[in-house]
Amino acid sequence: MATVPQLQQFIRFGLESLGERNAHHDFETLSLAVARRRIASNLLPSTGPVSAGGDQGRDAESYFTHLTREVPEASAFARLASDETIVLACTVQRRGIAGKIRKDIAAICSTGTTAHRIAYFTVAPVPVKTRHDLQNEARNGFQVALDIFDSLWLAHELAEPDLFHLAETYLQVPSEFARPPDSADAHPEWYLKARSRWREQEEFTGQLGEFAQLRRALRHATFHAEARADLADWLHWARRMLQAAEPDRVRPRLHYEIAVAHLRGLGDLTPADQLVRDFFDQVLNSSDMGLLQDAQVTAELSPRGLGQTRDRHHGRRARPLDLPAQRAHRQPPERGSRGQPPGRPARPGRASGPADPAGRHARRLPAGSSRGPGGATSALSDTRGHRPS
Secondary structure (H helix, E strand, C coil), X not given: CCCHHHHHHHHHHHHHHHHHCCCHHHHHHHHHHHHHHHCCCCEEECXXXXXXXXXXXXCEEECCCCHHHHCCCCCHHHHXXXXXXXXXXXXXXXXXXXXXXXXXXXXXXXXXXXXXXXXEEECCCCCHHHHHHHHHHHHHHHCCEEEEECHHHHHHHHCCCCCHHHHHHHHCCCHHHCCCCCCCCCCCHHHHHHHHHHXXXXXXXXXXXXXHHHHHHHHHHHHCHHHHHHHHHHHHHHHHHHCCCCCCCCHHHHHHHHHHHHHHHHXXXXXXXXXXXXXXXXXXXXXXXXXXXXXXXXHHHCCCCCXXXXXXXXCCECCCCCCHHHHHHHCCCCCCHHHCCCCCCCCCCCCCCCCCCCHHHHHCCCCCCXXXXXXCECCCCCCCCCCCC
């Protein structure tokens, strides 16, 4: 197992070798992936052959998104999206780096949308004085902010657990060099293996077995703050699986797990609103008690979970959902049941008989919690120490 300084040194060596391998495109892809995790998530790669004007010094640039104003905490993407116009530029050139940066700044600021900030990635180390001189020139000459991310910074960030897979992919760093997780409980071995496997997976079967594997890792990232940096990736894979998911058994369960991850992991169900609605549309016609129990918990705990919904256009409060599991609680007891007079509704938690599958035992749980089939506590309602952070 390599130490952190050894790993960073190996990454720097890999960065330096990109120029020798003429791998400018790989460095562009690597820089964009790092920038989306560390600078701004709303970055779009530039395209276009030289005959069509090339990328005009812009290897990527930001695009506008409403999410930063409407639901800034709704997802990892929204939290990291920027309102500024950010331009990403990068080079594998090692000599005359100051002149190369000046040339690219002039090209960026002479065409296209006015840039507020330039994030410049380079495989060469840039001395502090050179960095400050270039920043002053950009600010005074072009009224643009300049940030320079050199090989030292890249080596430090790529050695972090959430970005190490990029070093493996683009810099040929051996997987044995990966840093051990800070907490064995937060990153157990099965989770690390699952994360590596899913990063390489390109096609999904949508079968129940594949869903079970995804659900385990998705819930781990949802309920462990140390693993929450991976939550955006797991949600991305879950949504991709939806396209191939078996409609009756897998798709509604995927809808529910995605809702759990947004509500409990990110603290906002808004990005999954439509999936939650689709979940209820399908579950209300189902006789699967496990899905009905999940629907009841979602309706009780989430104001957007459609237990109490608002009309989007008129703001009226809609009628609460009438789930089968809820109707069971409202059934009057049989004559003489527990000494109740005929026709008097049973008090909550006191109903008996087979018509009450969740009934009295569910009511003995802490407020807001519920048990699914087999006695498993619902992921959405389990509040015993798992809260978004």
